[in-house]
Amino acid sequence: MTRMRRAANWPYRLSVALLFLILGGYIVWPMLSVLAQTFLTNPGELPDGARAFTWEHWRQALKPSNLRALGASLVLSAVSTALAAALGGALAALYSRWDFPGRSVCVAAAMLPLTLPPLVGVFAFWRMLNETGLIPRVLFDWFGVRFSLERGWAGVYLVHGYSFSVYFFIMLSAAIGGLDGSTFEAARNLGASRARVFFRVALPQLKPALVGGAILVFMTSMASFTAPYIYVNARDVLTLNIVRAFENNRAGEASILCLFMTASSFVLLWAMMAWTERTKHYSANKGAAPRPRRVVAKPARIALAALGATISLLLAAPHLYIALESFVRPGTWFLQTFPPAYTLDNYKEIFRQPDFLRPAFVSLKASAAAALGVAGFGLLAAWLVARKRFPGRAAAAILAMLPWALPGTVIAINLLEAFARPSIWTFGSRLHGTVAILALAYFIRYIPLAYRSTLASLEAMDPNLELAAMNLGASRARTLGRVTVPLIAPGLLAGTLLAFVTALGEFVSSILLYVSETMPISVRIYDLLRQGYEKAAAYSVLLMLLIAAALVFSAKALKTGGPKA
Known part of the structure; x- marks a missing residue:
């Protein structure tokens, strides 16, 4: 009997082994390779290329400016998370509860921050709101009102709140779509007030999505570089201090600062995991999810439509500004309120280049490969963590989220250090200078997106549904394919979508890993920024259209990917 049980468990054992193999080879090993450098002298300090043990990097890392940077980054992450939760949560609640004219357009507009890559978005906000920007003019x-937002923490909070609200919106929208409407009816029939139904019935079912969104936004804010660099470049922030240390040949100190960032995220992950484990809530999903309530009163319909249109216009403002500037003739728009001359030359110059499509193809190939990887690995890791008990489960849950706590620069350097030569992890191939190293960087960076959104769906799903299927004779594989995956499909597809569209605009790690033949579209935009913002804006429009096309395709998949009531 024992031998038969072991034989039946081989897929589970193989899955656990594969989980730790991927986590160990592509996350732990690169981090340990860099960690080892923190105890060694910098290359070139000793003759003949020798290196010796030292504590000097740790003494430098603990200086007051770095401790201030740690505190500033923690505050930045907390405030950004609160702002993103408020905006994304409000939009998810509004568009999921009420049905009004133009609602589908408003839902699409709520996804617009996804189509704005970080580099492009920060420059759009800065140029739009600085002293000579369009809005102040x-x-x-x-109106005779003087206003500008050129420097300061408010600019960082604005960019982060806008950009990261989409994480809460997507996760909460998917979670609301999976709510069990019968529980609401039962609570109301038993005399519970609307407020009590919300706090005691709805909120526990939404908690995994809220926790997942909070973790992603907090860690994203900790690792954010572009917005702090533009708005608070003179301040001490962890990501800025890491780059300064690298630029001044203090790689050991920079690696230790990355450890500070990782440790902060580790504490958050541990606290969130402990809280969710103590207050875990399952939904059996026996009834249909509550549908948006159609607004009948004409004044209310008009008011909601106007509110949705206003919110959508504000969300589209950076995109509209980029589109406007892409038609501006270079060197003509200085002090005027609106551009004095328009032209298509910016687009013509891009299309005249013989290889203008190469960066787009490189980004598509690398992002698609990474998205497929994170979808498969995210499903595997989330299912094992949520449904199985095995040695190292807590460590696996934390390691699956750690890449989100690291700046793209650090991930790129980890890959260059660990995979400089062919190895078993590269299947005997040399990755440097290939699209594969970009895809691997994106895969590692965006594992947490698919993993966390899938885990949130699994934690909200009642495992008794899977047990019932197996008791009726279904195999584990059939139960996974016919019961589990259809029920968690919205969360899995949402995370994969986030990974794909975010990878399309990934810049920080790409700029360290590309060569001329593998230049992705984000680096091409940066290259054009140095020649003039108008041409970069034209190329940015192409990138936004590419991401928008991916969103439309994914939205159709999300509509058909969930369980049918």
């Missing part, structure tokens, strides 16, 4: 010329 309009406010002064039309």
